[in-house]
Amino acid sequence: MSLLAPAALALLVSAQIPLATQIQLPTGDTVEVAADYVVYEPDKQVLTARGHTELRTAETLLRAEEVTYDQANQRARASGGVMFVSGQFAAVADEVEVDLKSNEANVKGGLFMQKRNVTSEALRSAETPQQLRQMGETPVLISGTRIKRTGPNAFAVDDLAFTPCECGPGEPSWRVEANNANVQMGERAILTWPVVYVHSVPVFALPWLYLPLAERRSGLLVPRPTTSSLFGFGIDQPVFLTLGRSYDLTLTPGYYTGGSQEDHVLSEAVTRKEPRYFGVKGPRLHTEFRYVPSERTRGRATLGFLYDLRPPRDPNNGTFYRVDGGTNEALSEHRGLRAEASWQHTQDMGNGFRNRVDAAFVSDGFYTRDFTADIVARENQYLRSSAVLYHRGEEHYAGVDVSLRQDIRWGFSFLREDRVPAATDPTRPLVPGPLTFQRLPSITVALPERLLGKRWAAGLRVEFSRLSPLTRSYGDEGEDGLFNASRAYEVLNEDGTKTPLPDSTQSNGVFDASDREARNRLDFFPRLSTSVGLGPYARLTPSLALRQDFYLGERSGHVAQRGYPLLGVAVDSELARTYEEGSAAWRHTLRPSVEVRYVPGVWGGVPSPGASPDRPPQRYDELDAALPVGADGRDRGFLHAVVEVSQSLQRKQGDQRREVLRLRLGQGFDLSRHAPTFGGGSYGEERGVLRDTYARVNASAGVLNAGALVRFDPISEQISQLSADASIDNGKGEALYARYDDLLAVGSDRLRRGIDALVGPAAESRARAQLLVAGSRLSLGIGLGLRYEAIVQPLAKTQSPLAQQVLGVSYGPACDCWRIEGVATLRRGQKRPDFGVNLSVAGVGAFGSGS
Known part of the structure; x- marks a missing residue:
């Protein structure tokens, strides 16, 4: 069934047919015809059906105010709010003229639509062209002045205008126009000399273009x-x-x-x-x-x-x-x-x-x-x-992984x-x-903590890992155990300065100096814990764990082991109060806590370089570096504590709960020199017990989200970390955002404490890094969008602090069926920016490149 159906029907009807009847077409389709009245003029051989004319089959529907058929010239004409529906394909027109001999149609005010997210039954129920256009989504919209049907859903179209989505009246839009095109509805369109227009402005032209008319169609x-x-x-x-x-x-x-x-x-x-x-x-x-x-x-x-x-x-x-x-x-x-x-x-x-x-x-x-x-x-x-x-x-849990x-x-x-x-x-x-080290492989078996009796819970984690280069059994790094492109290593002088010396042992093909060797490690970590209520106001959670590691060097054959007990206790409480405010409720909580971890001593240690057993231990990953290190380079026991007070303010309305504000204040303590220990490394210089003082705040209110973290190191009497971020996003494409980081002792383990410790070591250097990232996204109306981002390094001395700028200018309709963006990126030291273009088209995909 198609727009040619009125003409086929007219061959069979006469002035004597009733106003509503069924007729069998030569194609085998059964058509139900309904109209206010039908007139046949024998002398002119013209049949006219007027008034709410409707032609319907099991799957198709044609509606128009008037349908006429000229039997002598074999031409049919439908006019007045013409509507056609077949499955997910729909068309509307002011007027359609069909030549049955050439199978061609001239369309006036015609639109051909591919629909989705709507049933064909709902489309056939539409009574006006406007209702038909508004139903569901229209991923493909095609118009043309002269159409020739070449197949069930195939057309040759002259003066085609094509849009893969539909924008509302008055909104910025776009289209592709072509002299002629071959269209397979639901599959593809092949356009000859297409020109892309934004409004009425031509943007670019191509000699030939293949466009998919579905989400999953092959094409350019x-x-x-x-x-x-x-x-x-x-x-x-x-x-x-x-x-x-x-x-x-x-x-x-x-x-x-x-x-x-x-x-x-x-x-x-x-x-x-x-x-x-x-x-x-x-x-x-x-x-x-x-x-x-x-x-x-x-x-x-x-x-x-x-x-x-x-x-x-x-x-x-x-x-x-x-x-x-x-x-x-x-x-x-x-x-x-x-x-x-x-x-x-x-x-x-x-x-x-x-x-x-x-x-x-x-x-x-x-x-x-x-x-x-x-x-x-x-x-x-x-x-x-x-x-x-x-x-x-x-x-x-049981798993095997490679990294x-x-x-x-x-x-x-x-x-x-x-x-x-x-x-x-x-x-x-x-x-x-x-020769970078890899995990080849790691095997982990973990038994989560489960109750033993009524109070105690026990868990176990066992991990076997092999750390090795891909092609050798050692890294060949040389004297300092690190690869340096300069093939040199640094020696610390008595005055604290460093002198570079050539490293003849690096990449010499011999397992010597401080070369790292392939290492196998078996880690056992059983843990026992319980939780006891201290009246109605507090909870006590003690725990006892043991970490035992066994090492095997693949090159040297050396075997080593390291183990230590880990005792912990946490005490926390929570005070809460709820305030009613109309249909909403505010809940304020205050949660003080104290956590203590104690390792009374260490037996054994992490292996030294396989070729130099007299040198300090070599640590490969976070498990090897789980403990503090003494002045002699050996692992040592510790007694750490962290005192923290956390406050939270939440707002609940209906089923929605949102945390508006959270504030955490904490203080770390290193009490190791006041606790009995055995084995392990020495503590070195006696320092105060205070470690990092920190504060973290997070806030959320409407379109605003913000957070900040500050850490103060009492040993160096400096702020060791200052981080802050804030964003304002209205969810409509407009946003402001910024993030600032100021870090002390970059490159050391200052901010990466051991996985079993509560506080980190004192800063080993005074290197500081600062980074500011700020940007915005704005909607300027009439489809224009603007985004800008800058990266600033305030501490840059010999070059500009402004490290990078990115500017993007985009244009697209309010319905977001497409958007094109030009991007310029200017980096420090560049004389001119890099340019790129991104184009996103709804229903076709997103394409482009950011330089």
């Missing part, structure tokens, strides 16, 4: 142009491919022209303009594969390849290799094939079994910095990948050797990189 997506000082002008063309109901693939070929050049000082007498050290040039292919085969399984995998035409670089410092290592031009060789990959996967296997993968990989450490203009993302030092398979029951870290502080390759190019050194010596 919107191209992504970008410009950046890193890689110049770039263009990506995504191609979306459906692979059934549960799988799809996006292939994105692209090309980057290469970034701007800058002056390179090669010597006192030689300065040459060359490409930037960071950036790319050349063709790229990126692939994204998504799958959701069941409600329990979903995932996403990406794989990208780039053939980089830029000159090769030294992975230690990122500078170009040169023929004589100094003044000559950079090598004409190419960096060659580079790659990136990622995989995110979750699966519920049933019966309590689950697995999860979150992995990321780049071919070399410079890959991220070559593509990313954002200063925060460029400072990432590691890519972490993990995979876990576990079973969780009501009374147990990989890729060191991206330097430019070393991940899966191949780095060698000096032959043009620089014919012997092509190896450039050794860091």
Whole structure:
């Protein structure tokens, strides 16, 4: 059934038919015809049905004020509020003329709509075109002046205007116009010489365009142009491919022209303009594969390849290799094939079994910095990948996991050797990189605490972990146990200064000095606890735990162990009062608490470097660093306490509860020198018992959310941490936000206490870092949007404190069926910003690129 149905019907009717009847068409359809009256003029061979004319089959409906059929010329005409419904396809028009011989129709004021979130029965119940347009959602809206039906849902359209969503009257809108198009409703539209208009302003034109008319249809997506000082002008063309109901693939070929050049000082007498050290040039292919085969399984995998035409670089410092290592031009060789990959996967296997993968990989450490203009993302030092398979029951947890870290502080390759190019050194010596330690694997069995008798609860956690590089049984770091690109280590002088010395043992292929070896560790952690009421006002929670670790060095065969008891007690109370205010209720709580942890002593210790058993212990992770360390570098017992007072103000109205204000005040104490201990390391310099004093506040009121944390170190008599954040968000696209961090002793363990300790060690340095991030999102009316973000480093001395600025200007209709945004990113040291364009289209997807 289609808009041609009136003409087919007219071949069979005459002036004698009743005003409501059923007629069998040659197509086999049965049509119910209803009208106020029907007139047939035999001399003119013209049939006219007037007044609430309705033609209905089991699945289709045509309504109009008047339908006429010219039998001699085989032409049909429907006029006056024409409406047509077939399944989720609907059309309205002022007038339709159909030529049965050519199967073509001329439409006046016609709109063809693809509907969703509404039933076909509801669409057929619409009595006016306005009701039909307002029903459900309209992801596709098409108009045209001349239409030829080429299939059940296929049309050839002249003067097409296409919109993949519908905005209300008077709202900013957009459309794609084309001289002609081939449209398959519910599948795709192929447009010849399409032009994109915003209002009546042409934005861009293409010779040919394939547009999917459904959420999961194969086709070309919107191209992504970008410009950046890193890689110049770039263009990506995504191609979306459906692979059934549960799988799809996006292939994105692209090309980057290469970034701007800058002056390179090669010597006192030689300065040459060359490409930037960071950036790319050349063709790229990126692939994204998504799958959701069941409600329990979903995932996403990406794989990208780039053939980089830029000159090769030294992975230690990122500078170009040169023929004589100094003044000559950079090598004409190419960096060659580079790659990136990622995989995110979750699966519920049933019966309590689950697995999860979150992995990321780049071919070399410079890959991220070559593509990313954002200063925060460029400072990432590691890519972490993990995979876990576990079973969780009501009374147990058992799992096996692996964790990989890729060191991206330097430019070393991940899966191949780095060698000096032959043009620089014919012997092509190896450039050794860091051998990062991985968890391969870790096996964990945990029994959550459960009651033993009436009062006591017991739990157990056992973990086996193997920490090792991927390709060797030791790290080959050298004297200080750390990889340094300069191949040097620092020696502390008596006056407190440090002197760098060359480290000939680093990357020498020999297990010596302080090289870290692959290590196996078995950790036992049983815990026993209970809770006792102290009258109606307080609760006492004592606990007793034991941590016992066994170590085996894979290279040296050395065996070590470390163990200690952990005693804890917590006392807390809560005072609460509720205030009624009309239909709302306010609840104020005051919760004082005291927690004490005591390790009376340590037996054994973390192993020293396998090749140097006389050196201080080497700690690999948070379990090894669970305890405070004495002046001699050995673990020691401790007695720590934290006193805290927490207040909370909550508002409840109906079923909604919201915490308006929370304030926490606390004081840490290190009482170790007043407690009896055995074994372990010495305490070193006697210091006061006070440790961090801290205050944390969080507030929420309407569109405002704010928080702050301040820590004061009484030993250094300085604020060790000051963090604050605030945001105002009205939920309508307008927001202001800011975050400030001021940290003392950056790079030490100052703010990372051991997992079994309550307070951290005293600050070992006076290094301080400050960072301010502030931004806003504004809606300026008539579809315009603006966002701005700035990153400021106030302590910068030799360069501008303003590290990065991002400005985005967007435009889109109020119905949000599409939005286009131009983004400019200006980083410190850049002469011009990087530019990118993001385009999101409802029902088609989001495309674009931020440089």
